Amino acid sequence: MTNPMRSDARRNYDQLLDAAREIFAAQGTDASLREVARHAGVGIGTLYRHFPTREALLEALLGENFEALRADAVQRLAAPDPGAELTAWLRAFGTASAQYAGLPASVMEALHDPQSPLHASCKGLRVAADDLLQRAQEAGRVRADLTAGELMAAANAMAWVARQTPGTTDRYLTLLLEGVLTGATARR
Structure with a gap:
């Protein structure tokens, strides 16, 4: 205690x-x-x-948001359209990742550093993304060769690019999603 x-x-x-x-x-x-x-x-x-450490400060600052994103992903697993749910979750993840300049890089570094205070939160997001991705793949809505790590890296990259050009987050995420979804558009 x-x-x-x-x-x-x-x-x-x-x-x-x-x-x-x-x-x-x-x-x-x-x-x-x-x-x-x-x-x-x-x-x-x-x-x-x-x-x-800087990562401990980021964890305190972002931990609740990351947990909310993880919980949101878990809830979305039961929805009837796994492609739409993955798309909606990735939009929320991309928006959260674009919150601060440098955050996408911090998230990717933490995923690969088990000693980072941010690691558990980032890993929880990756597991949640993997569960959503697998469900969408099983339904034939997302390319079968995509991994959760690739998807998170691509979403983080889109968030980074969007930070360079404010107001473009939705556009870049749409381009990403249209590249991974099968037989459907990623538009809202």
């Missing part, structure tokens, strides 16, 4: 997360952690006490 945080520690923690959201939104996930601490009004030591 963990001890609850003191009120000042909780306040610092929350201020650091708020600052990280703002700084990462403006500068990307590679932004200076010193800048995050300064923006939160705390020292860098306080940041590192709460978040020993």
